[in-house]
Structures are given as structure tokens and as C-alpha cells.
Amino acid sequence: MKTKAVRLYGKQDLRIEEFDLPPISNDEILAKVVTDSLCMSSYKAANQAADHKRVPDNIADSPIIIGHEFAGEIMEVGASWTHRFKPGQKFSIQPAIYYEEGPVGVLSAPGYSYQYIGGDATYVIIPKDVLVQDCLLVYEGPGFYPASLAEPLSCVIGAMHANYHTKAGSYVHDMEIVEGGKMAILAGVGPMGLAAINYALRREDRKPSLLVVTDIDQERLDRAASLYTVEFAASRGIDLRYVNTLFMDNAVEGLRKIADGEGFNDVFVFAPVPQVIEQGDAILGFDGCLNFFAGPSKADFSAKMNFYNVHYAYTHVVGTSGGNTYDMKEALEIMTKGLDPAGLVTHIGGLNVVPEATLDLPNIPGGKKLIYPHVEMPLTAISDFKEKGKINPVYAGLAEICDRHNGLWNVEAETYLLANFEGLNN
Template sequence: MIKALMIEAENVTRFHEVEEAPLGNGQVRVSVRHIGLCGSDLNTFKGLNPLVKLPRIPGHEIGGEILEVGAGVDAAYQPGKRVIVLPYTNCGKCTSCRKGRLNACRYNKTLGVQQDGGLAEEIVLPAEKLILNDTLPAHRLALVEPLSVGFHAVERGRVSRGDRVVVLGCGMIGMGVLIAAVARGAEVIAVDLSEEKRALAKTFGAVETIDAGNEDVVARVSELTGDDGVDVAFEAVGLPATFTQAIDLACFGGRVVYVGYSKAPVTYQTQFFNLKELDIMGSRNAVMQDFRDVISHLETIGDQADALISKIVPFDEAEGALPYWDGNRNALKIIIERSV
């Protein structure tokens, strides 16, 4: 038996003893050492995630260490090696998979969402879903997956040097967008309600920040861009108001990328889709190259990455982590750490 944290019901988390998963061909048993809590985990805890059936073991932002290797696994995967987890599945048969866009598999089951996740002592996964890494400190392995989602969105938005970009929402996904866009040479305007998150956005390269609670975002962006609007507008909040605002902020001939998704219907004045001839894109999850790009960037920025971590909670105290985050929404990233 192994110890795992379950979200049992709305606002209820509790440790349980669960059966150790068998190790099959091509699989690896991983000791979970660090796991980041995601907004999807918080929504599950609050009863707001329609993709989840409770009870559920949350967690898909996983860094760990190989414990045991099954038959047929490449010799590079050895006990003691550190790994980062790709938490998505892909069927290989749907239209998205046939196009090579495995991140958008029609039948994807993300760890901690459509299937039990990694907030446990260990987890068994296919070797192909593990990235070996011995260059990053162990606790930063849990930063790779959430940042990769933002990096993927920037790739979708075709951001290039000199582009003017606005990021609506400076949570972890929005910060990933910001960091990736700055790395490509874009000028980024960061928008958020939180003073702390706006300040952090500045430290990671935002040229301007806007207080969404006290400023007219569209008017301020118009002022900053000489009435042009931005080349690319990223929505990373998931509210109807920011979905429509992204259309208003994009320039004529611009691009809009939706990384968040609205839980409520969104009503548009669609003439601007045509008048501006916008490219409007969704962005989902990430691909292997996004993970590798994040790893390379984290290696480059070193200790600055730790500014993204709001709190590290010992595994034995993880029952209180989601309630803590629910009461401290300015927290950016909470990581559960399991000592062995």
C-alpha cells in the first residue's frame, strides 16, 4: 500500500492508503518527490471542474526519481535517475493525433483530471511519458509542465522579436506565456488584479503592467501602442469578460490565443473577427519540444526561477495545501515536497 492524497468531495482532502500499481512492460515506477498544484486541482477542490469525477487523486506537475523499471524499457532509464512527467495521454488514432498534435488528443486523460494523478508516494507511468533530467534542482522539475503550457501558447501565437503582446492573467500559465514571449524578444504588457503578480511580471521582463481592477485595460493598451493594439493577445484567465477583451486588444491583422477556457458562455460582437481579420486560436497542454524549451530556459535563468514558487509544503502536510491556496489566491505556485 502507498499513501496518496484524495480530493474526496468539495472542499475535502484526506490521505488514503491505496494499492500499489503493478509494473507492466514499458513502464517505470517513479518516486514522487515534488508536485505542483495547478488551477485545475483548485477547481476540482472547489467543485468547479466538470472534467473530474470525485474522489480523485490530484496532481500532474510532477518531478520524481525512478524506483523500478519494467521489461522493454530503454537502458537509459535507471533507478535513481530524476525525471519530469508528461501527464497527458494520446490515443494515436484521432484526427489530432494523426496530425502529430498529440497534446490535443480527443481522448486525452490528464493525470489528476480524467484519471488519478501524482499526489502520492509513487506512480507508475509509461517510459515514453518521462523526461530524464539531472541538470535542474529537484524542486524545479515541478515547474516544467505548467510553464510548458505557456510556452506552447506562445508557439501557437507565432510570437517573434518586436511583437507587442498582452497577457491577460499572470497566474502560472500566464507567467509561462510572459516568460516565453520575452525570451523571443517580444514587448509584453502584463494585466492582472494582483499587485504581487504584476510586480513579479515586471521582474520577468514585462515592459508595462496594468491593474485590471482599477484601470481601463483597453484604453491603457491603446495608449501604450499608439492606438494600434497588440500583435498578439493571450487570454489566461478564463472569464467571459477577458475572452471578449482579447478581441478588443488585438490590432488589425493581429492574433488572439485562448489558453484559459471560460466556464460560462461568451457573447461576442463578431464583426471584429472579420474587420480585423484576426487569427483566433486555442491552445491546449504542451508537446515534448515545449518541455525541452522550458528546461533549457530554466537552466539559463537559474535561481530566478524560484521566485515563481510561493510556498513549499511537506508531503505529510498536503491535506492543508489546497485549503491554504483557496484562502490565499495571490499565491502563484504551491509545491508539495516529499522527503525520502
């Protein structure tokens, strides 16, 4: 079986190559990748290469396939796994796997660590490492792109599960956000912030009574408000406020006033900016929990924190990096029940754009860049489909479909693209 994939050979050395996959063993599965979502973590891996904790040292001779937010279809199942999986099933991957080797555990992940599996490929071999750790997850919902976005959604699910609170006189941590509490999502209208808003509004088990989302980019705030409306939040019993802190004389005082002067139970910081972290700390209420979600790239990154409040006001700080398998399963389940992560997606492209787009990811505006590995297509903003449609009827068809879905990517558009992509270059 031949595959075409984007492989990492060294720092900023990404190459699109076609090569043969070996026959699968009894403990492996052959799969077709239908979609992959580009992630800043891939940008970091491409720039750090072998210095990255999940990337092997020998990639110059044994390159790895990049991409870890992917979904597709099972093609062939090794004999040891026919009791669990079958050809034709749709799947998602929990990429963050761990296995013990000697006295120190090994961090490993598709998209960082393997020669024959990664999201930016047409066909892959799912290895035993993934299977034995229950990280190949069957997806039964509509389309493929939601399953591709299950991994980023699982990250915000894990973050909310990781927050904790305490009771006076007890050392037991009460895990989770406060039911009916006050929540703030700071710098919260990037792709991951949108995922957090979507999840917070649609949870069935617990939700805040007040949700404040801040940013300093009014255009992005307006887009978030059009996707996840105040009216819908109200129907869920949530008072949702979108706030541009750039227009506040004193952001801390203004935000605390929205919370009736009491501060917030749960604060999530979605940008690695010291001032935003310190703002989050300052708006915490008694027994409040600050979750530093954004991953900094510098090992010496730091910010001030009020330790008087840590001691006397019982404030806490936690950090999460990715979701676990249970979070992934919850993401897939909630999507089959109606949560659509399409609001995260702003660009669509083919495998041909992955090297350049990955290395330039911080400079490309918008949200998630969704890749279809079997498609050759320039990286195109959904908002540009209509203009391109003046010349190419395939783009015109995509524009018409997306217009009927509030300007968002959707299963109908995905189906249309996969059936008509050969016409993109005519």
C-alpha cells in the same frame, strides 16, 4: 513497496492513505516523487470527480491519485524499458496523454485517471500508457522543483506557439507570435502569467519588441516587476511595461496609446472575465491574434467579440489548454539553460496539507503551492519563514537561504528542506 498518497473517492472526497503498490511489470517503472505543484485543474477534478472528463466513473471503488505537476527520481525500470531509462535519473511527466480505443479516443492523465500514479504520492508506478507516448521525460537540470513546474511552463509555451497570423492573398497560417511585434498579457501577474513573462523574456528564437503586462492588483504587479525587471527586458531588446488598468480612465485607449495607436499583434488573456476578454479584443491591431488562455469553469461562459474586425481587420481568436510533449521538452531544455521558474512559487508544504489545500485552492492567495510528498509540513508562505524561524531553526535556515535568492524558492533551499524536514515538527 508501500506508498502514501492523496486519493480521490468522489466529489470533495480526498483522503491521505498508505497502501501497497503491486510489483511492476516489464512495461512499467517504479519512481519516487520528490515534488508536486498544486494546480487549479486538480481543484476542478476534486470538485467534479467522476463528472470530469479525465476521471474514471469507478473511483468510489478504485480511487485515483491526484496531482499532475510532479517530478522525481526513477527507482526501478521494467525489462522492456531498460534501453531508455535507468535508476537514478530525474524525471518530469507530460500528463496529458491520449490513446485510441474503439471509434472514440480516450483522454487520460496521471493525476486524474490512475490508481498508482499521481504527483501527491511518495512512490508511484509509471504505466505503459505514459511510456509508449514518450511522456516520461528525463530532466538533467538542477534540483527537482523546476521539473515539477515544467508542465505549467509548457502551457504558456504551447499558447505562444498556437498563436497565428496571415498574409494577404494567402490561406496559410503563420504560426507563432510576431517576431519583434507588440504583445500584451492581460491579468498577467498570477502564476501562469508570471510563467508567460519569464518565457517571453528568455526565448532565443523569437520575442516581441514591446511587452505590456496588465493587472488591477498593484502589489502583484510590483512583485512581478521585481522578479522580471524592466532593465533585464531591455537587455533582451524588449520594452517591458507593467500597467495597472484600474488607474486608467479608459483602459482600451490607454493601452492602444502605448502601442502607438496601432494595437497589438498578440494578446493573451489570463483571467476568465468577459470584460478582460473584450478589452483584449479591442486592443488588437490588424491581423492581431487573441489567445484566451484562462480556462472557464462554466460551459456557457461567453464574451462579446468585434466581428467587423474579424472580417475587415483579419483579427483571430485561439484557445489553448495545456502544452504537448514537445512543449514540455522545450520547457525542460530552457530550464537547463538557466530559466528558473521559482517566481511562480509562493508556498511550500508537505503531503499532509494536500487535501485541504487542494479543496481551498481558489481562496489561498499567492502563486504556486509546492508540495514535497516525503515531508510533513504545514502549507507555509515563503514570506513567513523568517517569523516561524524565531521558534524553529529549520524555518530560520530556509528564510536565510531564500533571502539570499531575492526571497524566492531555490535549489539550495530545496536541498536544505529535504535534508532537515524532520526538524520542522520539533
